[in-house]
Amino acid sequence: MNPPAGGRVVSGRDMRVLLGLGSAGLLLAAVVGAGYRPHPLVIVALAVAAVVVAAFPASPAPAAACVIAVFLLLAGDIGFTVWFVVVAALLHSVHALAGLAEIIPAGARAEAAALAPTGRRWLQTQAVTVPILIVLAAVLP
Amino acid sequence: MLFVVSAGMTLVFGRPAIALMVLPLAVGTALAVAGGQGEPRPRLRVEMPSMAEVDGQAAALISVSGLEAAEIVVLRLPYGIGPPRAPYVVLAADSPDQQLTVTVDTSRWGMRDFGAAGARVAMADGLFSTPVVIAHTAPVRILPPVRTVDVPELPARSAGQVGAHRTRRPGDGSELLDVREFRPGDRVRRIDWRVSARRGVLHVRHTAIDADADLVICLDTRYDLTSDVMSWHDRSSGAGQSGSLGVAIGAAASLAASYLRLGDRVGLVDLAVPFRGVQPGTGVRQLMRIRWHLAGIVPDAQLRRRTFDEGSVPRGAAVVVLSSYIDGQIDPLVGTLARTHRDVLAIDVLPDTLTMPADRAELAAARLVLAERADRLAALARRGVLVTRWDPGLIGLLMRRRQRLRRSA
Numbered sequence: 379m380n381p382p383a384g385g386r387v388v389s390g391r392d393m394r395v396l397l398g399l400g401s402a403g404l405l406l407a408a409v410v411g412a413g414y415r416p417h418p419l420v421i422v423a424l425a426v427a428a429v430v431v432a433a434f435p436a437s438p439a440p441a442a443a444c445v446i447a448v449f450l451l452l453a454g455d456i457g458f459t460v461w462f463v464v465v466a467a468l469l470h471s472v473h474a475l476a477g478l479a480e481i482i483p484a485g486a487r488a489e490a491a492a493l494a495p496t497g498r499r500w501l502q503t504q505a506v507t508v509p510i511l512i513v514l515a516a517v518l519p
Numbered sequence: 520m521l522f523v524v525s526a527g528m529t530l531v532f533g534r535p536a537i538a539l540m541v542l543p544l545a546v547g548t549a550l551a552v553a554g555g556q557g558e559p560r561p562r563l564r565v566e567m568p569s570m571a572e573v574d575g576q577a578a579a580l581i582s583v584s585g586l587e588a589a590e591i592v593v594l595r596l597p598y599g600i601g602p603p604r605a606p607y608v609v610l611a612a613d614s615p616d617q618q619l620t621v622t623v624d625t626s627r628w629g630m631r632d633f634g635a636a637g638a639r640v641a642m643a644d645g646l647f648s649t650p651v652v653i654a655h656t657a658p659v660r661i662l663p664p665v666r667t668v669d670v671p672e673l674p675a676r677s678a679g680q681v682g683a684h685r686t687r688r689p690g691d692g693s694e695l696l697d698v699r700e701f702r703p704g705d706r707v708r709r710i711d712w713r714v715s716a717r718r719g720v721l722h723v724r725h726t727a728i729d730a731d732a733d734l735v736i737c738l739d740t741r742y743d744l745t746s747d748v749m750s751w752h753d754r755s756s757g758a759g760q761s762g763s764l765g766v767a768i769g770a771a772a773s774l775a776a777s778y779l780r781l782g783d784r785v786g787l788v789d790l791a792v793p794f795r796g797v798q799p800g801t802g803v804r805q806l807m808r809i810r811w812h813l814a815g816i817v818p819d820a821q822l823r824r825r826t827f828d829e830g831s832v833p834r835g836a837a838v839v840v841l842s843s844y845i846d847g848q849i850d851p852l853v854g855t856l857a858r859t860h861r862d863v864l865a866i867d868v869l870p871d872t873l874t875m876p877a878d879r880a881e882l883a884a885a886r887l888v889l890a891e892r893a894d895r896l897a898a899l900a901r902r903g904v905l906v907t908r909w910d911p912g913l914i915g916l917l918m919r920r921r922q923r924l925r926r927s928a
Contacts, residue, residue: 390607448540458536468806470543477645481593487602488609492591496551496644503547 386490390482394417397475398432404468408447410453413460431472437481444469463511467504474500537859551643559589559612563638563654565597568623570660570811577659581637586612589841591645595637597656599624612640628661628768630815632697662810663768665776669915671922673732673783673837673862696725732783733799736771736809737856738762739842740791742819749886751845766868767841768813770909773808774839787812790842790852797838830922837862841909843869844895845888855900864918865899865906 405424409416416424427446429438451465474496480490528536565580571577579600589612596606601621610617623633635655641648666840693712695838701721709723725833737898740781743764744751775785779801789808842849844867856863876882900906909916 390609407905415692446664448537451540452532452534452537458539462536466540466543469540470547473544474547474644478591479640479645481591481645481648482532483593483607484604486593486607486609487605489611491611491613492609494611495590495718499550501546502550503543507543507546511539511542 388493390479390484390486390489391482392483393475393479393482393488394432394435396434397440398473399429400433400438400472400475401470402428404447404465404472405443405450405482407461407464407468408450411459411465412450414450414454416471420430431476432479435476440472440476444472458514458516463508466511467508470503470507473502526665534755547644548646551646557588559587559640559642559649560585561589561614561638561640561649561652563636563652565636565654565656565657567633567657569657570662570814571623571665573625573628573661575625577621577625577661578620579633579656580618580620581636582616582618583610584616586615586617586640588641588738589640591641592617593641594619594637595638595651596621597633599633600632600636600656624658624786625659625661628663628814630817631661632656632658635839654686660811660814662807662814663772663817665768665806666773666811666911667780668773668911669917670774670777670781671915673734673778688833698722699725707783732778733786733837734774734783735786735788735799735836735838736774737788737790737838737840737842737852738767738771738813738816739840740767740789740816740818741848742843742845744843744845744869747874749874749881761870763843763868763870764816764818766870766909767866768816770841770866770868771839772813773911774914776806779803779806785809786836789816790849826905837864839864839866841866841868843867844892844899845869845897847891850895850898853899853904854902855903857899863904864914865896865904866909866914867906871908918919 400422405427406416406421408419409424414420427439427443431443447465447469451462478493478496531889539768562584564584566580566582568579581594581596583594586592592612594608594610596608598606600623601608603624606618610619624631633656635653637651637653639648698711701710701715701723705723708789709725711722711724714722726912741763745762773788775787778785782801784799784801785805787797789795789812795812797805797812798900800808840849840853840856840863842865844865853865869892875885896906905917905921907913
């Protein structure tokens with residue numbers, strides 16, 4: 379009787395874990411893609427940043443993580459590589475997840491169907507933009 | 520914000536890579552914003568059951584409407600409704616109206632107010648959301664439980680000619696008193712033809728009239744005392760179901776159910792607010808009436824006990840007074856009842872084991888109050904009132920013993 383009665387259920391905490399992993403991956407990909415050798419302290423700092431992003435999705439932390447990732451990648455001046463595509467995809471993922479986590483409280487039980495439109499749009503976007511970025515990576519210096 | 524920052528960085532640094540990096544983000548946002556047509560205006564409504572049985576099944580219906588162009592509905596369920604420790608529910612807004620049924624917590628009886636429900640609607644990956652709309656829930660009356668008590672038959676009323684109890688008054692009833700010779704004025708249908716044929720003279724059956732029995736339960740709702748003596752200062756604080764009032768209400772429901780099952784008439788008098796009582800009656804509906812009233816009782820020390828209206832207790836009725844007997848206000852009432860009514864049962868509902876204060880002065884004061892209370896109960900017993908604690912197994916035994924003693928006397 380209690381909702382959601384049927385189907386798959388995603389909790390708000392699951393979404394925050396996903397957001398934390400996504401932002402950690404984003405920052406790590408930016409660091410590695412830029413050609414830096416990640417010091418253990420840098421890894422710890424990235425983990426802390428990911429935890430902050432996951433804990434406070436409604437704060438400026440997710441946007442700050444995205445800006446830092448962009449800066450890191452551009453500072454390395456690596457041009458259009460695979461890392462560039464990966465960071466761009468993760469940037470979009472973190473942005474979408476942060477928007478949902480801002481609305482859905484940590485203790486919520488969400489119908490998987492409620493998250494389906496976002497997932498569908500994410501796939502559509504990736505399907506359009508990844509080939510463009512790959513082509514650009516091949517064409518541009 | 521990210522778009523503005525990236526556009527600025529692209530222009531400042533002259534790096535088109537920045538703009539390309541946020542390309543998926545821009546496309547995704549454009550798709551999300553383009554998908555929504557119109558603006559949702561959510562309306563929330565919660566339909567609660569008016570009453571429920573304790574530990575029974577009860578459900579609330581939550582409706583959210585006006586979900587046009589919405590994607591996600593985030594519902595904040597009221598406390599005690601829905602799954603425990605999961606007050607937020609997120610639903611897909613795939614139709615303009617959403618309804619869901621959630622269970623209502625009925626583990627505690629009484630008037631339960633579950634608070635308010637809230638709803639928020641979001642669209643475009645959570646980029647846009649409406650303000651939270653709130654709907655208040657109506658309180659639910661959860662009826663107190665009924666325990667079966669093995670109670671003896673009550674003495675029949677001296678008035679009335681119908682009921683399930685035998686009397687010694689001769690009249691038109693079912694209980695045979697004797698068979699005697701026919702006299703002028705006797706009804707023909709009373710003739711016992713078998714005895715008349717055997718004796719050769721007309722004989723009639725002589726019967727006793729039947730009568731019903733009344734039980735009036737008087738409830739002292741002024742106090743709700745816990746086992747912690749120090750908390751007695753605050754007379755208005757409700758102790759819940761473990762306090763003296765909770766025990767009294769449970770006892771009243773069980774006694775009412777037990778005597779109504781025997782076919783007796785049972786009424787309820789609220790000593791703090793006499794007009795809130797239930798007139799004596801019989802049957803299942805009367806039990807529901809009494810339980811409905813009991814579920815709505817909340818302790819209120821501001822209510823002064825008014826002059827007790829003896830007219831609300833039928834003549835010949837047995838009376839049960841449920842109280843903590845913590846003050847002397849109850850003495851004259853029970854004393855009067857002991858004089859005017861034959862069967863008066865005083866049930867002490869104060870918790871069995873008390874936590875006494877540590878401070879010496881407060882300990883002395885508490886002991887004084889308890890000593891006065893013990894004297895009060897002893898005085899009631901001397902007046903012929905049966906004084907006992909609430910113990911479903913003991914009440915019946917004590918009442919039967921007193922009835923035997925009365926018969927032998």
